Amino acid sequence: MTTVTMTVNGKSVTANVDPRTLLAQFVREHLRLTGTHVGCDTSQCGACVVHVDGRAVKSCTTLAVSCDGAAVTTIEGLANGAELHPMQAAFREHHGLQCGFCTPGMIMAAVDIVNRKGHVLDEHTIREELEGNICRCTGYHNIVKAVEAGARAMAPGAAAIAAE
Amino acid sequence: MYAFTYQRAKTVRQAAGLLAKNADAKLLAGGQTLLPTMKQRLASPSAVIDLGKVEGLAGIERKGRTVVIGAMTKHSDVATSAIVREAIPALAALADGIGDPAVRNRGTIGGSVANNDPSADYPAACLALGATIVTNKRKIPADAFFQGMFATALDEGEIIVKIAFPAASKASYAKFPNPASRYAMVGVFVAKRGSDVRVAVTGASSDGVFRWSAAEEALRARFNPKSLEGVSAKADGMIADIHGSAEYRAHLVGVMTKRAVTAALGK
């Protein structure tokens, strides 16, 4: 067993875990944060995407013990209390989800895209940047629209502009 | 995944010491290949030595006309590095096309090069750019480093510390991804430095990354895609699977080489 301490959604957690525990298992089984999903064994589907130190990673391909000292954000930590994160709101507004299983990873990846690529994203960029996230329900059409709108809404002052 | 002992190294020396003590141990860099392999129980190291907290292994610096990249530097950092983008934009572009964004945020150049997966991208850049792989023991030229599928010149207990890439006057990487895995089915890195031209091909050969000498000769005469007309890669020794026959891969080597040269010329 190995001791690991990390910050998850702003709270410090320490646990003694079998070293083979994946970060995805750690948040799901130890912390009972079951919004992070596992959809494949080969790091392709992206249902497990969380942020580690502000960057999107595949939590099914990361050892929990490797995240010692890291700050982890899962889908449960994205909203500001009852107020949805703009990307979450955009997925609902644009019907960017159906069964909802890929959605947490999709939203976490989308936020990461905006963090890296900015608030104005074209369709081509969004489709390429979503390479690591598979959705079987939506055909991606509305996910692309949601990410584009969510990116705009994440811009500083976007809410004020929208309200005008 | 089978059970293993987890060891966190703080220095390269300490990691090397742990590795020397246990022939069965594996180094964990970004883990983007090792962990899926272990999850499928295809690898069963008794110990995993995590390099994640080793000081000084990550980072990018420019030394004259050479870009030096620390082994634990993540693909996303290479892709977005101002130094790399200015000195060897083709290398930044290659890094930006490895796996997907989340994989790039975790996978490292040292891990990729040490693994020498026949479908990995970095080995093509190392070979075409004439990189030097710097380990805790020595400096190994790329031409001597890659020794066939998953085989390298690394000795037991030897750890890649950094990789030095000399800049090229013209370079480009053209990848034809496997439609399913998105690994390179054929990836061709073309680099021109003075009168020298090097063409390295990944993904295609069952011997792993290789230099395509016929194309190099043709391009040394004139660095132009037209020079490649009539030059074709041999299907012998190419990987054949459900995604592509040896003939198809050999054909794509030619196509991707032409496209890389065209892109390197800025066309």
Added chain:
Amino acid sequence: MSNTGIGAPVRRKEDFRFITGQGRYTDDIERPGQTHAYFLRSPHAHATIKKLDVSAALATPGVVGVLTGDDLAKDGVGGLICGWMIHSKDGSPMKAGAHPALAQGKVRYVGDHVAVVIAETLAIAKDAAEKIAVDYETLAPVVDMNAATGKGAAVIHDVAPDNRVYDWHLGDKTATDAAFAKAKHVTKLDLVNNRLVPNPMETRAAIGEYDAGNDAFTLYTTSQNPHVARLVLSAFIGIAPEHKLRVIAPDVGGGFGSKIFIYAEETVCVWAAKKVGRPVKWTSDRTEAFLSDAHGRDHLTHAELALDDKGKMLAMRVHTKANLGAYLSTFSSCVPTYLYAPLLSGQYDIPAIYCEVEGIYTNTAPVDAYRGAGRPEATFVVERLVEVAAREIGQDPAAFRRKNFIRKFPHQTPVIMAYDVGDYAASLDKALDLIDYKGLGRRKRDSARKGKLRGLGFSAYIEACGIAPSAAVGSLGAGVGLWESAEVRGNPVGTVEVLTGSHSHGQGHETTFAQLVSDRLGISIDQVAIVHGDTDKVQFGMGTYGSRSGAVGMSAIAKALDKVIAKGKKVAAYALEASEGDIEFKDGRFSVAGTDKSLAFGEVALQAYIAHKFSGQELEPGLKEGAFYDPTNFTFPSGVHVCEVEIDPETGVTKIDRWVAVDDFGVVINPMIVEGQVHGGIAQGVGQALLEGAHYDASGQLVTASYMDYCMPRADDLPSFRVDHTTTPCPSNPLGIKGCGEAGAIAAPPAVINAITDALGHEDVAMPATPQAVWRAAQKAARLAAAE
């Protein structure tokens, strides 16, 4: 139309929990004392088990139990069933081999279930499974369908010595042959409908739990139809009687058919829970899903279309070999028969059709319904034949289709179906306009200048949905009726709960069903809760598949709502001191005709429950009504999809440049959700056409057992879609709904292949049209062009 009623693009009520990570899928559930199951699976396609020794596994610390097929037999647990009887041409019943949940002496495909290890953790269970000693005697694998029925092929099930499950037919052979004899032109095609793996992003999972005090079981499972699962587990497999077995299907992460069926794993988990005295959980990993989820499609077909001298269709003749895998999955037998051949008339007036289907066992995973189920296979046959026929006789493919469209309704086809309504030309006209058909020539020339090949393909599809009239399917061999049930509970405060036998696993029922209630009762959708997926809450239901939840499930709700309104009128009559005949219900208010006296729905609900204004002997208190709705006909959604591709002949990469879909789904409850269904269906159809294919090697190993080799459609493989519609309301159900869930997957594959073959100028392109396949086809095209 109110802002939350029928026709409004209401944002989904269920989304909040999904976008905040609070969905509750089966694997998210953790039961007290839960153990973990791991299935040891056969590494061989075909073998007898000479010896099975589990003692070392059982002795592993942390292992709670190891169970095998012998244990199942000792407990009298029955095998998995196939619920649809198909009879061969000679009248003999289909040959269904035994299908034990854990192997009993023989394994028949790679991934077949040999034993289960139950342990404190999954890691321990996996470690222990490696200690099970199995002595296999391998048998010759039967992988290829053509070889399977040939002389000398190994026998997979003794009941089927030639590996044929059935040799079935439909239609009038004599009339068809006669029509072919006088045909001016006959188009012939050999087609492969490639084998697919459904791949919902949530893999299958199950938790079995046993309550010794009440001798009762609970099964949490990833099911599209929990009541059917309970019925089969009770009545056929014999786990427990229905009143002692509760099946809960919580949030389910997509199904696409693959979660209709009752599999070995959930059967074992619920049975084993009693054996080990603790809850038993199993969650499939992705490779297990590839190996053991029921696959889809996998047909080899020869098809012919007869035309007269003017290009009018005279007859169609089809022979299909359908791979059913190693065992008959729950509904597998009906998919290549009654869900296939009755659709072969497409949108066309074809006087005679004859279809023969051989169902064949192979040493591969069972094959069953996957999105569209039989109808995509039929549409691929029809729309490839029609396209090629038009090209062969030199007619424009759109004009050729239009000429042969059915125009008078109702229309009785020669293959069972009686189409009720449709306007196929209207959809085609709109599609031609939206795709800019007139500009195709210019776009082709533009592509050619860049060294690319451009092509356009049509698919004018029809499907039979709203499955289905119980008497009709019963006469065709179904083991169950395919009605649906609903219960509407008006609460004293005026809120409403709807209990439905439909199950939502992405379709948005919590929103669309609430829209119906909002529309009918004049209350906000926030006042409505949709309850589904729990056999203890909902009385019964047949579940969600075959695009039936709108046409059948919502019709049941509509029927129950009618009863609630009728009861409400009685209550209102007492409360308003008027005669029942004078009570009108409109916009959520019960009012006395010709007066200003009225009560809101909520006020009447309160009156119904307090029962102060009427005698409980004259009128029962309460406001709760149930209904079962059995459809009178299938519904027939139809439409035209047009795909335009640009091919890079140097690499074989096909890029979909534009896509137009014009569908007629009848009345649409929520256009946003319907369009989403179309998008997703197209993506799966494009996946079949360009990317996906399950591939077994000659030894029966599944080569495509992960996303490393099975190519799932990704965002950058697809374009945005132009989705539009025409509307002819369905006359056979009270809401006019036809169904939309499968249309895209049915329409898309021939549209893509017709586009690619248009670009290349020859017809020799099979699915999936991978870059390598298209590169080869492009080389052939170049050779053909050079030879001319």
